[in-house]
Amino acid sequence: MHQTQTRSGGFQRVMSDIADLCELQWQLLSVDGQEAKRRAVRAAIFIGIGGITALSGLMALMLAIGRVIHEQFDLSLGIAYLITAAVALVIAGLSMLIGAKLVGRANASLSESKQEFAENVRWIRSVLLKPSTSPRNQLRREDFAPEPPHYQNGRR
Numbered sequence: 001m002h003q004t005q006t007r008s009g010g011f012q013r014v015m016s017d018i019a020d021l022c023e024l025q026w027q028l029l030s031v032d033g034q035e036a037k038r039r040a041v042r043a044a045i046f047i048g049i050g051g052i053t054a055l056s057g058l059m060a061l062m063l064a065i066g067r068v069i070h071e072q073f074d075l076s077l078g079i080a081y082l083i084t085a086a087v088a089l090v091i092a093g094l095s096m097l098i099g100a101k102l103v104g105r106a107n108a109s110l111s112e113s114k115q116e117f118a119e120n121v122r123w124i125r126s127v128l129l130k131p132s133t134s135p136r137n138q139l140r141r142e143d144f145a146p147e148p149p150h151y152q153n154g155r156r
Helices: 002-073 077-129 135-143 149-155
Strands: none
Touching (some): 002 077
């Protein structure tokens, strides 16, 4: 019986170490994620420079489209520029709205996954450290009829 308790205690220690390892692995993943964010800043700077340059080119294109509208439809130059700007602003607004919704969904799914993983690690740790208090074991004990006394004596 003493050997069984020693094995059980050893198993619990090993499983506790595994739970610690999982938790440390999660922390490492978080640190790596922060490092990835720092590296992404450099990429974002170059994307920003490209975006500003593209915006300048887009501005020239919109002025050209305004001129074409002015010449083709015999509208005043101000009205042609106003039409061009209104269409561009509607397209930009819709794009930004769609992008904001997509970013929100992406962040929500990632935080849910992180929260679920942390909860699972806590659950595994509690089950390994005190299996008798595990919610699953408590439910299972209630679901089954008590063992007959001759079964309990036979195990010892």
